[in-house]
Amino acid sequence: MKQHAMHRTVTGALVVAAGLVAFQTADACSRILWNDNELATVVGRTMDWPESTEPVLTVMPRGLERDGGRTGSTVTVEENPAKWTSEYASMVTTIYGIGSVDGFNERGLAGHLLYLNDTDFGSRDASKPGVQAGLWLQFVLDNAATVDEALEVLDTVQVVMTEANGHKSNVHLALEDASGDSAIIEYIDGEPVVHHDREYQIMTNDPTYDKQLELLAQQDFSNPSSDTPLPGNVKATDRFQRAAYYLEMLPEPEDEREAIAGILAIARNVSVPFGAPYKEFGIYNTEYRTAINLDDRRYFFELTTSPNVIWTDLTKFDLRDGAPVMTLDPDNIDLSGNVTGSFQEADNAPF
Numbered sequence: 001m002k003q004h005a006m007h008r009t010v011t012g013a014l015v016v017a018a019g020l021v022a023f024q025t026a027d028a029c030s031r032i033l034w035n036d037n038e039l040a041t042v043v044g045r046t047m048d049w050p051e052s053t054e055p056v057l058t059v060m061p062r063g064l065e066r067d068g069g070r071t072g073s074t075v076t077v078e079e080n081p082a083k084w085t086s087e088y089a090s091m092v093t094t095i096y097g098i099g100s101v102d103g104f105n106e107r108g109l110a111g112h113l114l115y116l117n118d119t120d121f122g123s124r125d126a127s128k129p130g131v132q133a134g135l136w137l138q139f140v141l142d143n144a145a146t147v148d149e150a151l152e153v154l155d156t157v158q159v160v161m162t163e164a165n166g167h168k169s170n171v172h173l174a175l176e177d178a179s180g181d182s183a184i185i186e187y188i189d190g191e192p193v194v195h196h197d198r199e200y201q202i203m204t205n206d207p208t209y210d211k212q213l214e215l216l217a218q219q220d221f222s223n224p225s226s227d228t229p230l231p232g233n234v235k236a237t238d239r240f241q242r243a244a245y246y247l248e249m250l251p252e253p254e255d256e257r258e259a260i261a262g263i264l265a266i267a268r269n270v271s272v273p274f275g276a277p278y279k280e281f282g283i284y285n286t287e288y289r290t291a292i293n294l295d296d297r298r299y300f301f302e303l304t305t306s307p308n309v310i311w312t313d314l315t316k317f318d319l320r321d322g323a324p325v326m327t328l329d330p331d332n333i334d335l336s337g338n339v340t341g342s343f344q345e346a347d348n349a350p351f
Contacts, residue, residue, distance in 0.1 A: 028047070028048035028049060028114065028115040028205060028283070028284055029045060029046055029047055029048050029112075029114040029115060029204065029205065030045065030046045030048075030114070030202075030203070030204045030239050030240075030243055030267065030270045030271075031043065031044070031045045031112045031114060031174045031202065031203040031204075032044045032045070032201065032202060032243050032247060032263055032266050032267060032270075033174070033176050033180075033182055033200075033201040033202070034201070034247065034250065034259065034262065034263055035176065035180030035182065035198055035201065036180070036198075037250070037252055037253055037259065038252060039252075039253045039254075039255070039256070039259050039295075040256065040259055040293050040294065040295035040296065041108075041176065041177075041178050041179070041180045041293075041294040041295060042259045042260060042262075042263050042291060042292065042293050042294065043110055043112075043176055043263065043291070043292050043294065044263035044264055044266065044267040044289065044290060044291040044292075045102060045112045045114070045174075045267065045289065045290050046267050046270060046271050046272075046286045046288075046289050047093075047101070047102070047286065047287045047288050047289070047290075048271075048272050048283070048284045048285060048286050048287065049284050049285075049287045050284040050285070052287065052331075053095045053096060053101070053287060054094075054095070054096050054097060055093045055094065055095065055101075055287070055288060055303075055330060055331075056093070056094045056097070056327050056328070056329055056330075056350070057091070057092075057093055057299070057301060057312065057327065057328040057329075057330055057343070058091070058092050058093070058094050058100075058325065058326070058327050058328075058346075058350060059089070059090075059091050059314065059317045059319075059325065059326040059327070059343065060086060060089060060090045060091075060092065060138075060141075060142075060325060060349065061086075061089050061317075061318065061319045061320060061321065061322070061323035061324070061325065062086055062087065062088060062089050062319060062320060062321045062323075063085060063086060063320075063321030063322060064085065064086045064142075064325075064349050065083070065084075065085050066082075066083065066084050066085070066086065066135065066138065066139070066142065066351070067081060067083055068081050068082035068083065068084070068129065068130065068131035068132060068135050068139060068157070069081020069082065069083075069130060069131075069132060070132065070351075071098050071099075071132045071134055071162045071163070071164060072097065072098045072164070072351070076130075076132035076160060076162045077130035077131070077132055077160050079124075079126045079130070080126050080127075080128070080129050080130060081129065081130055081131075082129035082130055082131045082139070082157045083129070084139070084142060084143065085142075086142035086143075087142060087143055088105040088106050088107055088109075088141065088142060088143070088144075088145065089105060089106045089314070089317075089319035090103055090104065090105040090106070090138070090141040090142065090314075091103055091104060091105075091297075091299050091312070091314045091317075092104075092137070092138065092141065093288075093290065093301070094350055094351075095134070096164050096165060097350050097351070098134040098135075098162075098164050098350075098351060099132075099133070099134025099135050099136070099137065099138060099351060100135075100137045100138045100141070101113045101137065102137075102290055103137070103141060103299075104141070104292050104294060104297070104299070104314070105141040105142075105144075105145070106297065106314060106315075106319060107145035107146070107177075107178075108145075108177055108178030108179075108294045108295070108297065109140070109141060109144055109145055109146060109147065109149075109150060109175070109176075109177045109178075110175070110176050110177070110292050110294055111137045111140055111141065111150075111173060111174065111175050111176075112173070112174045112203075113136075113137055113171045113172075113173055114171055114172060114173075114174065114203060114204065114205060115170060115171050115205050116170060116171055116172040116186060116205055116206060116208070117170055117205070117206045118170075118186070118188060118206060118207070118208055119169075119170040119171060119172060119186065119187050119188075120187055120188060120189055120190050121133075121159060121160065121161050121187050121190065122187070122189075122190025122191065123190065124158070124160060125158050128156070128157055128158040129156070129157045129158070130157065130158050130159075130160045131157050131158070131159050131160065132159075132160050132162040133159055133160065133161055133162040133169035133171075134162050134164065134169065134351070135351060136159045136173070137173065138351070139153075139154075139157065140153070140154065140175070145177075146177045146179065146181065147175050147176065147177050147181040147182065147183050147196070148181070150175055150183070151183060151194065151196070159187075172184065172185060172186040172187070172203070172209070173185040173186075174203045176294070177294065178294040178295055180198045181196075181198050182196075182197065182198050182199075182200045182201065183195065183196040183200070184196075184200050184203055184209050186208055186209055188208060193208075193209075193210075195209050195210075195213075201244070201247060202216075202240055202243045202244045202247065203240075204236040204237070204239045204240040204243070204270075205236035206236055207236075207237070212236075212237065212240050215237055215240070215241065216240065216241055216244055219241055219244075219245075221244055221245045221248045222248070224245055224248045224249050228245065230242055230245055234272045234276075234278060234283050235283065239270040242269060242270055243266055243269070243270050246265070246266045246269055247266060250262045250266075256293055256296065256298070259293070260291050260293065260300055263291050264289060264291050264300070264302065264309070267289045267291070268289065271286035271289065271304075272284065272285045272286050273285060273286075274286065274304045274305065285304070286304050287303070287304055288301065288302060288303045288304055288330070289301075289302040289304075290302070296313075296315075297313065297314040297315050298311055298312070298313050298314070299311060299312050299313075299314065301330050303330050303331060305331075306330070306331075306332075306333055306335070307333070308333075308335060308336035308337070309336075309337075310330065310335050310336060310337065310338075310339045311337070311338055311339070312328075312338065312339055312340045312343070313338070313340050316340050317340075317343070324345040324346065325345070325346040325348065325349045325350075326343040326344065326345060326346065327343060327344060327346045327350075328342055328343045328344070
């Protein structure tokens, strides 16, 4: 296992927590990576939020030009904004139309942005091209095929704090790829810290990841049974430990259906009940859950207020340079099962 503070001179360097437009007191979201079964690398997450994040499932072809200095119509990075053209196609869930909060690309690299109150991006260094936080995940998916490549390419830019709807971005990032590699990235006291090893399968929120690991080490889930005591609250530390326990309990899947069922079962177990009165102490209900089969490039989406799980296959879309951006609003109770054919052409890319 590898854990190190990342500075400019360290190989595999820059990474940042950003992109999710966050309430300052919010405590939200969980990520579960199942990378030690024989069938496929699968990953799931919950999105916990007090209001709709206006999620749109979006397929981005190769060759899209990005301006990393803009948050919607607002200029966030005035000096030396990062600009790039997407090398890889991706499928993402957008947030408030300003960036990607969850998704993966055609090479099997995936990422998830979750809230972290301790996030501190530090002062702006204009010697590096700046990427506003809402486009940070998209920058990774556009330019890297593996976790290793993602850590390397992020050393070429600086992620910059942004705002939308009056809320600043305070998040950390989980990355994984089809090989099962994993990285958890946090910005603490202005410095990026990376936890890079396939053993880092669970992520929730505060405290910082090193402290979460210390708390987890106090538990013994090596021999899980029905007698194993589990923390049962909705706070981040309890969800972290409960997800780790249930991940140890998953049997070897016989097919994709069982693998996705297993990962979604854990995501539901660590979800916050919809409409529950947790807002007063800074924990919000689960808006949606996702699961990804990184081997076969399939994306599963479950809106909490819908009775159906939907899924789509990235390989079935036209991903060539010049192909249209395709979108689907998941807030439709009639959607069910394979919705690949329900995507519609967008007039242009959302960002």
